[in-house]
Amino acid sequence: xxxxxxxxxxxxxxxxxxxxxxxxxxxxxxxxxxxxxxxxxxxxxxxxxxxxxxxxxxxxxxxxxxxxxxxxxxxxxxxxxxxxxxxxxxxxxxxxxxxxxxxxxxxxxxxxxxxxxxxxxxxxxxxxxxxxxxxxxxxxxxxxxxxxxxxxxxxxxxxxxxxxxxxxxxxxxxxxxxxxxxxxxxxxxxxxxxxxxxxxxxxxxxxxxxxxxxxxxxxxxxxxxxxxxxxxxxxxxxxxxxxxxxxxxxxxxxxxxxxxxxxxxxxxxxxxxxxxxxxxxxxxxxxxxxxxxxxxxxxxxxxxxxxxxxxxxxxxxxxxxxxxxxxxxxxxxxxxxxxxxxxxxxxxxxxxxxxxxxxxxxxxxxxxxxxxxxxxxxxxxxxxxxxxxxxxxxxxxxxxxxxxxxxxxxxxxxxxxxxxxxxxxxxxxxxxxxxxxxxxxxxxxxxxxxxxxxxxxxxxxxxxxxxxxxxxxxxxxxxxxxxxxxxxxxxxxxxxxxxxxxxxxxxxxxxxxxxxxxxxxxxxxxxxxxxxxxxxxxxxxxxxxxxxxxxxxxxxxxxxxxxxxxxxxxxxxxxxxxxxxxxxxxxxxxxxxxxxxxxxxxxxxxxxxxxxxxxxxxxxxxxxxxxxxxxxxxxxxxxxxxxxxxxxxxxxxxxxxxxxxxx
Ligand code: GCU
Numbered sequence: 001x002x003x004x005x006x007x008x009x010x011x012x013x014x015x016x017x018x019x020x021x022x023x024x025x026x027x028x029x030x031x032x033x034x035x036x037x038x039x040x041x042x043x044x045x046x047x048x049x050x051x052x053x054x055x056x057x058x059x060x061x062x063x064x065x066x067x068x069x070x071x072x073x074x075x076x077x078x079x080x081x082x083x084x085x086x087x088x089x090x091x092x093x094x095x096x097x098x099x100x101x102x103x104x105x106x107x108x109x110x111x112x113x114x115x116x117x118x119x120x121x122x123x124x125x126x127x128x129x130x131x132x133x134x135x136x137x138x139x140x141x142x143x144x145x146x147x148x149x150x151x152x153x154x155x156x157x158x159x160x161x162x163x164x165x166x167x168x169x170x171x172x173x174x175x176x177x178x179x180x181x182x183x184x185x186x187x188x189x190x191x192x193x194x195x196x197x198x199x200x201x202x203x204x205x206x207x208x209x210x211x212x213x214x215x216x217x218x219x220x221x222x223x224x225x226x227x228x229x230x231x232x233x234x235x236x237x238x239x240x241x242x243x244x245x246x247x248x249x250x251x252x253x254x255x256x257x258x259x260x261x262x263x264x265x266x267x268x269x270x271x272x273x274x275x276x277x278x279x280x281x282x283x284x285x286x287x288x289x290x291x292x293x294x295x296x297x298x299x300x301x302x303x304x305x306x307x308x309x310x311x312x313x314x315x316x317x318x319x320x321x322x323x324x325x326x327x328x329x330x331x332x333x334x335x336x337x338x339x340x341x342x343x344x345x346x347x348x349x350x351x352x353x354x355x356x357x358x359x360x361x362x363x364x365x366x367x368x369x370x371x372x373x374x375x376x377x378x379x380x381x382x383x384x385x386x387x388x389x390x391x392x393x394x395x396x397x398x399x400x401x402x403x404x405x406x407x408x409x410x411x412x413x414x415x416x417x418x419x420x421x422x423x424x425x426x427x428x429x430x431x432x433x434x435x436x437x438x439x440x441x442x443x444x445x446x447x448x449x450x451x452x453x454x455x456x457x458x459x460x461x462x463x464x465x466x467x468x469x470x471x472x473x474x475x476x477x478x479x480x481x482x483x484x485x486x487x488x489x490x491x492x493x494x495x496x497x498x499x500x501x502x503x504x505x506x507x508x509x510x511x512x513x514x515x516x517x518x519x520x521x522x523x524x525x526x527x528x529x530x531x532x533x534x535x536x537x538x539x540x541x542x543x544x545x546x547x548x549x550x551x552x553x554x555x556x557x558x559x560x561x562x563x564x565x566x567x568x569x570x571x572x573x574x575x576x577x578x579x580x581x582x583x584x585x586x587x588x589x590x591x592x593x594x595x596x597x598x599x600x601x602x603x604x605x606x607x608x609x610x611x612x613x614x615x616x617x618x619x620x621x622x623x624x625x626x627x628x629x630x631x632x633x634x635x636x637x638x639x640x641x642x643x644x645x646x647x648x649x650x651x652x653x654x655x656x657x658x659x660x661x662x663x
Pocket of ligand 1: 154155196197276280315359387
């Protein structure tokens with residue numbers, strides 16, 4: 001039986017799957033071959049499209065058609081295609097998608113949907129498609145119970161959680177089903193359903209409340225999305241009544257084995273655990289004098305009989321640092337902790353590393369840990385939720401930044417995308433907001449993440465084109481051009497009016513929105529810029545600084561070591577320089593700060609007026625929501641400009657070379 005297409009509740013935006021995106025498929029004659037639950041999903045999709053657009057769908061017919069589209073499971077080199085790959089071919093007027101697994105067929109269908117009419121034209125062709133990365137995952141930082149400081153979703157800017165409300169599971173699984181469908185359409189195949197900071201209520205999802213997780217897993221399964229859970233390392237103590245969570249203790253090991261067996265009883269295709277240990281106050285193996293490999297391997301052993309994976313986060317650093325202590329460098333921490341453990345992690349343990357050494361700033365170098373643990377399965381973590389990039393009140397399309405990260409090559413020539421053998425993960429940016437992402441244009445970040453996880457070397461602008469043509473199927477060129485105009489450069493615009501030259505932070509403490517140049521300067525968090533009357537930046541060189549630059553191989557260690565060879569955009573991440581230091585651009589650092597802050601605001605003004613001209617081409621609700629947020633973005637960008645420029649003018653005493661007003 002074809003599975004009915006999940007319909008999101010009334011008023012919820014269809015995002016990149018509006019009915020019209022299926023016009024080309026829905027107006028054709030389609031044959032579907034094969035059996036299995038995901039084939040029913042595919043059948044349901046095509047059936048639904050045909051009802052709208054007058055096409056016809058047949059199942060397992062023995063006749064030869066003619067058909068415009070054949071979607072089938074088949075033995076088309078299964079060993080080559082895997083569970084998720086597919087071939088697409090065009091021959092004699094028929095487009096054929098063949099996959100050896102249900103997920104492959106589903107991804108093949110969405111491939112055809114993306115191509116639209118182009119899937120049904122052109123001469124003979126044949127192509128094989130595979131995801132480059134087997135795991136393409138979103139981590140939800142969702143709390144089950146509302147946290148007194150962080151709310152329902154930690155760093156969430158899109159309303160409440162899709163899964164939880166006020167301490168319990170939400171009833172409306174239709175929304176979750178529709179979510180799974182959106183995820184499959186951009187290639188995402190896994191999510192974790194709760195915050196990495198596991199509070200008391202959330203901890204119980206592992207044990208007596210696992211049924212609530214099972215319900216989410218069931219809703220997502222028809223679209224090939226597996227469910228994972230964040231767990232507390234202290235669970236044996238918190239939930240099991242044991243006196244220790246020591247990873248080498250026999251009772252602790254049995255407790256995890258039994259708890260995990262029960263999870264699989266409830267969720268047979270459960271993906272595994274996500275763990276934040278010894279990080280920002282979360283419990284971990286250090287309390288027992290054990291290493292993080294011993295900690296991770298404890299959970300890996302419990303998951304191993306069921307084929308599950310533990311995602312062990314590498315975000316381990318001293319968050320109680322004394323700002324007076326110039327020898328401790330938070331940027332060094334992940335590498336210092338984990339490189340010595342390379343080779344010690346179990347085969348089903350994945351080390352999950354944030355893409356930069358600090359914390360999702362608008363500009364950071366690539367984490368040196370990513371290239372330094374060849375004997376460890378590694379997942380790279382990005383942040384789709386815009387904690388430090390405008391909190392979904394500012395337009396900031398992250399495709400170009402992620403693409404730069406994924407294409408970055410470490411010493412051995414391997415790119416970050418290739419190193420991420422354990423998968424690509426993003427912190428989710430969705431919630432129960434009618435537009436899913438708060439800012440309607442932030443949907444592009446979610447879509448882009450999925451597609452880059454499928455193909456890390458994809459051209460981000462081409463991915464944005466896909467998102468535009470799916471989301472706005474009847475868009476005139478003027479709309480597509482307008483969307484590119486406001487999105488393409490938005491990350492660089494955001495960078496211009498916020499913290500300069502890779503220095504990072506300068507945000508308001510706690511919630512991290514808006515400027516506060518010294519907000520974290522005297523804090524314990526290890527995030528300093530060291531601005532004084534003469535200069536600014538953190539000396540991370542080997543010669544005179546914290547030595548962080550030496551964590552890279554060639555050529556990067558050498559390039560980052562000297563201010564002469566360090567790329568401008570990372571200069572203040574690696575060096576403390578005088579305001580008069582001349583950048584490769586020919587400008588002094590201080591003039592660069594002034595210029596970029598004026599330019600950044602001008603670019604927001606420009607984008608806002610481009611958006612205004614698109615009224616009438618975008619539905620009024622969406623247009624209005626974006627226009628409203630642009631007002632806030634402009635206000636905030638001006639605040640950033642004026643605070644940052646005034647701060648550095650007052651520190652340095654150097655006037656703006658162009659005589660503009662600085663307060
Ligand atoms: C950031 C963020 C926290 C989050 C942490 C993490 O520090 O502000 O809210 O818990 O990252 O990645 O674990």
